[in-house]
Amino acid sequence: MAAIEARFDELRATLEGAQRIVISGHEKADGDAVGAVGALRRHLEIEDKDVHALLLEPLNTRYGFMEFGRHYEVYDEARHEALLQSADVFIMCDLSSWPRLGALAGMGEREGVTTVCIDHHPHEGDGPADINLVDATATATGRIVWDYINHVQGKVDREIAESVFVSICTDTGWFRYANTTAAVLELASILSRYQLDVPEIYRSIYQSHSTAMLRLLGHATRFMREECRGAFVWSLIRREFMEELDVDRFDVDPILDVLRMGDGVQAVALFTEQVDGGVSVSLRSRGVPDMNAIARQFGGGGHVFSAGTTLPANTAEHDIKSLVTVIRRTLRPD
Numbered sequence: 464m465a466a467i468e469a470r471f472d473e474l475r476a477t478l479e480g481a482q483r484i485v486i487s488g489h490e491k492a493d494g495d496a497v498g499a500v501g502a503l504r505r506h507l508e509i510e511d512k513d514v515h516a517l518l519l520e521p522l523n524t525r526y527g528f529m530e531f532g533r534h535y536e537v538y539d540e541a542r543h544e545a546l547l548q549s550a551d552v553f554i555m556c557d558l559s560s561w562p563r564l565g566a567l568a569g570m571g572e573r574e575g576v577t578t579v580c581i582d583h584h585p586h587e588g589d590g591p592a593d594i595n596l597v598d599a600t601a602t603a604t605g606r607i608v609w610d611y612i613n614h615v616q617g618k619v620d621r622e623i624a625e626s627v628f629v630s631i632c633t634d635t636g637w638f639r640y641a642n643t644t645a646a647v648l649e650l651a652s653i654l655s656r657y658q659l660d661v662p663e664i665y666r667s668i669y670q671s672h673s674t675a676m677l678r679l680l681g682h683a684t685r686f687m688r689e690e691c692r693g694a695f696v697w698s699l700i701r702r703e704f705m706e707e708l709d710v711d712r713f714d715v716d717p718i719l720d721v722l723r724m725g726d727g728v729q730a731v732a733l734f735t736e737q738v739d740g741g742v743s744v745s746l747r748s749r750g751v752p753d754m755n756a757i758a759r760q761f762g763g764g765g766h767v768f769s770a771g772t773t774l775p776a777n778t779a780e781h782d783i784k785s786l787v788t789v790i791r792r793t794l795r796p797d
């Protein structure tokens with residue numbers, strides 16, 4: 464904690480001297496990325512800073528209830544080049560690798576800009592930016608932003624509370640995953656006092672699926688495979704089925720949540736075929752196996768409980784088998 468507080472002071476000094484600040488999150492921004500960017504943007508706005516939030520894609524409609532939805536722009540190279548040129552601080556939230564910033568990845572090499580990374584994903588080394596607020600023990604990146612705002616005694620309003628709430632409720636799977644600590648519930652209680660409509664937030668994030676999504680869910684459970692007497696469950700969604708449903712991309716979490724509803728399930732994997740024949744992989748566990756370690760063996764990464772990777776088209780079928788074998792062996796070494 465002491466280490467990150469020293470970094471908080473370093474960040475505060477940098478932000479106080481900044482003229483123009485740009486904040487962004489990773490590709491396919493999830494609730495935590497959106498919440499962290501949203502809370503920090505609003506904090507800096509309250510501090511009278513020239514601050515801009517850029518996302519790589521439009522905000523997922525499930526987060527459409529957020530006040531933040533009115534305060535960000537979708538990054539467009541032609542439109543935002545001048546802004547990036549004139550920014551003296553660039554902050555990346557909820558990721559620790561430049562490539563996951565997609566079209567904004569080049570910010571890491573730009574001259575004259577101080578880069579800041581705020582994240583809770585475990586990774587080797589200090590971090591990718593000039594200033595790194597990386598704490599792998601934090602429940603969510605939004606939690607680090609919240610601690611920062613408190614550290615500098617920033618004013619908290621409804622928009623900040625809503626953003627931080629979205630970060631922590633989504634990264635804990637609506638307060639169900641192993642990272643749901645007493646501290647998280649206490650924070651949720653504090654935040655909900657800022658006139659947050661908690662049931663409505665739940666409905667918007669978790670009960671807003673399309674019919675196609677529900678059919679994908681049915682497909683994934685119907686064709687799921689069980690290994691290790693049901694301790695490991697996995698499924699594969701073929702491209703042709705997605706095309707049949709006219710779905711291009713979808714949120715894997717609801718499907719993973721259903722796959723792990725079975726009694727005794729410790730690990731789940733979902734493989735999704737991509738347009739180019741590659742396969743996107745999402746892995747979840749209850750702590751064993753370490754999904755971050757497994758994903759890394761296949762070129763990906765994440766957390767112990769939640770990780771992912773993408774398998775290249777030419778080796779995907781073979782890699783799926785290897786990955787299933789690795790997880791099976793970790794659960795039942797013999």
Ligand SMILES: [Mn+2]
Nearest residue numbers: 495557604634
């Ligand atoms: Mn996160």
